Amino acid sequence: MIYYIGAFGLVFIGLYIMLTKRNLIKVLIGLNILDTGVNLFLISIGYVGKGTAPIFSRGSEQVLMVDPVPQALVLTAIVIGVAVLALALSLAIMLHKHYGTLNLRKVKEQRW
Amino acid sequence: MNLEILLIAAFGGSFLTYFLGKFSHKVRDGFAVFISSALVVLVTFFYDKQVSINYYSGFFDLPFILRINTLSWFFAITIAGLGALSIAFSLSYMKERKGTNFYYLIMLLVNASMLGIVLSGDLVSFYIFWEIMSWTAFLLISYNRGPAIAAGMKYIVMSLAGSIFMLIGIFSLYANYGTFIIPEIGAGIASASSGFILFILIMFIIAFGIKNAVWPFHTWLPPAHSEAPSPFSAVLSGILIKMGSYGFLLIFYVIVGMNLFLGLGLGRFSFNYILCWVGAITIVIPTFTAMLQNDAKKLLAWHSIGQMGYIIIGISLGTSLGLAGGIFHFFNHALFKALLFLTVAAVEYRTRGVRDLNSLGGLVKKMPVTFIGVLVGALAIIGVPLTSGFVSKWLIYKTLILDGYSFLAFAAFIGTWGTLLSFYKLVHNMFLGQLPEKYKDVKKAPLSMQVPILILSGVILLFGILPGIPLKVINEIGTSFGFESLNVNIGGIASETGTLNTINILAVIAVAAILIWLFLRAGAKSRRVTQEDSYGAGLSVPTDKYHYTVEFYDPFSRMIKPYLRDVIDDFYNWIAKGAQKTFDHIRHLYTGDVGHYAIYIILFLAFLILASFGWFLL
């Protein structure tokens, strides 16, 4: 249960940062925290109490294992998060080159 | 001979004309005249046939039906005839313009889509052809650039708004009766509640009323018809707005049916009586606004609105005389409004684009054929005997007086009075009076313009003297709706309270004319004078400044002008401006700040979650 609270706590922290902070780098950090929170949530779903790692080896057929599927999902999700973050950081560099500032409240040329 | 030939020839011919025009203008001109005249011939083949075929089912497997009956035939022959005459007229009118391929393509497409409208037997193809007619007309109204662009925009927005109502009406009928085919709907609607019938009628009346320029919906017409290229103005005023009248006939008598339509209403205020009042207002107000106009085409355009009022009164009154008068007036107005627009176009062509009545004058000697045309047209629209306009107006007056609608009859008479004033102004300011210096070299109208003018004048006079020819067809239309048949003979109509026999009128007038001529021959001698020799009380008359056509009817205009402010137009403009301001505010939702956008996302999510719980807690 506590894992869910932790995961959602991270999600809410990440969302709060993304919604309220002005600096683009802070927003991206918030995005990263959001992704981490979601990944943590996915893993906690697959948790089986007192289970071990879900790896087959000789003599382990009777042991309680955690669910391996969310772990696969999370691997994919982590990779996606990294890719998005890399793209975002490169866009942040280009944004700074054009606007001279990373303040998102000032980057408002495309409006209405 | 299949009905589809008409549509294929019409649409195919228009595209073929466009492509021929890429090679040679002369070939294209000849082909355009050929195809439009061929359509007239093809339509006459279908006289007195009742055919209905299913010509296409590729549209979601809905059956599309083409049908021709007397009503369709009557409208189709008018459409084809006027189309051919306007195209013939355009041959010289458009000679020095650019982009004429486009012009002929759209003229023929408008023609073809109007034919499609009257030939449709189911409401989906009716709507499709209606929309095609609307947008092709929009393209051609904007053709002249300059002020025509705003005029075109006003037209298309009002036309699209009208189509909304029609679409809602069509689908409501479909939802209740499961079919789009007109006869089947007519059979099903006989058992409908009067609330539903009222709803359907109002939907379609708004849609057709906008196209027909009935009083509250008329504001698009004056700018559109005056800024369009003049042969197309003839088609616009002559037939396009009458498609609204065709729609009225369709919805009142073919779909809803005479008994249900006339029986609708409470007590004294039957529904069709209210419509007659709308028609009456449509006659009075625009006719007097027309009188104040200084632009020849605007004057004619305002008159088109006014004459529609006569048609509305005729159609809505619910008597066989009235129906005959309304339909005949549709036909007549098509003829004489086209004639008037074509003559004004001829003058405009020869004077290099002048339409301003304050500056023209005295062209009677320079353009005699045109003068005959405008004279016949003016007499017809006023309703002088020997022209067909007299017959249709007589029918309407007679039915109004017979059934005791005194106020409506008074409105109709005032309308005629206003028509007389405005057309005297038109004829006088353009042709009579003194010839200004700058128009001394105006030539006669070219032959390809004179021929349509003469044909139209001839037809007006012919049907004025022998109105039985069209009246026979109109009588069939009336009986097919369920009205009692009129006693029609070649010279007019016989009824209990007196006969209209135009052949007798012709005989009387001819005898009177001969007697007058004999008196003149035997009596005083007259002396020929030149046109510039005007009476100046002994002083010599300067030719340029003595042109007394400027500010015609000035005292009268000053008297009635304050009452004729177009409040409806102001209302529509107010709505349009308000809408534009609202839209401008709406787009400020997208502020440009990405934090706001992210907040929108989270708010939406929160709303969804809370709403879903709310739904289940209720």
Added chain:
Amino acid sequence: MVSPVLLIAVPLGLAFAIPLFGFISKKISKYIPPVAMLFNLILSLMLMPSTLKGPIVVSIGGWNPPFCINLVVDSLSILFSVLIALVGFLVSIYALDYMEKKATEKYHILYLLLLVGATGVVLTGDIFNLFVFFEILCISSYALVAYLGDKAGVESGIKYLIQGSIGSSLILIGIGILYGMFGSLNIADIASNINSIGSTALLIPLALLVTGFGVEGAIFPLNAWLPDAHSSAPSSISAILSGIAIGVGVYALTRVIFTLFGVSSIFPFLAILGVLTLLVGEASAFKQNNLKRMLAYSSTGQIGLIVFGLGIANYHGVAGGLFQVVSHGLGKSLLFMAAGYMIYRTGSMDISALKGIGKKMPLTSIAFTIGAFSLIGLPPFAGFASKFLIIQGALLKQDALFFVLAALVLLATVIEGAYFLKVCQIIHFKEGNNQKKKDAPLVALIPMFILVSLIIIIGIYPNLVSDFLNSAASGLLDKLAYIEGVLG
């Protein structure tokens, strides 16, 4: 019998092979996307008839459903796949000249990846796989929007990225909750078990998934990224984004709402949301001065119309909504392609700069006008047939709410007509400065006119697509066929 896996595998392989081809010749990389998309188009057309009988199911990896990742190709999927391949093919031909000077290999790789992502979304039968392909689509579009590196593009790109990734995280949370409830990721499996959980608890993952997919699918409050992104991207990318990417977002929404959940109480809400999107979109488009921004707002409006059609949830409405996806995809791509060259020749994105361009670029202007007429919904073009179906569906419901909504939809049509026709008037009927005729190059005109002919043909003869619409609509409304086809 060719396998639908090739629809994803071949373009993906070719995308990663582009740098390898680049060793041979630098010029060859721009011809590879058309080849890949042509292959997709032909394969999808070949697969079309067999989907009418029942969904084609391909299980990957030798496992059986529900434990494997499977591709489920039913008539809805193949319809979208054909649309994606067709528009992708035509735009890639258009880009042969349009992106001549600006494109490098990276553009073509990203372009193919975008289309792979889109095709993957519509073909898959597993919800996490859908998410993965969806992310491929999104990331490629973030990069392509900012591709030119100019001020507007980068700003729009970063804003799109921020909003898109919030959406993706929400989807992932939703998928996680679904997995926690049902223990399976297979759409058919979840769909058959959906009734075992009480409907109250179901609404949270539904809300999350709708919001998440709605960001990409551009529903009302979530579509703030769209005007910026579509107006700042290079025109070939705008055409793909407006025509396809948001259509794919709508597909994902449809799969989730109809097949996965099938909760009927959400439909009136969906209809109201659709009309709201439509009205806000058309109203915002009305006073725009920038041509591409106006077209972008119009896209949001059309998505609202599609969502309204889907929310009607009877046969005509859903078929109409799907038909609107097709006609919008064709029409909006055409408009952006034409606008691209018009902007390039006049050098400015202002609508008032388009004065008199009808004389300078006659064929392009005709293409633009026909696209505009189709979008407004004038017969005899494709947009009329789709609007006809939607309004028919709405009024057939005989419900006061849907009557009012239908009237609002038609009102939005008038607004749309006003601003599109104003642009057409400026193009054709206003005087411009007299320059010689210099139309778009032939390579760009051919795809535009293929689209024009398709719009006219489908408008006059909608029976061409109505079989697939029929089976797609009934497949959506009654998900048993889907479930049985997959699980047996």
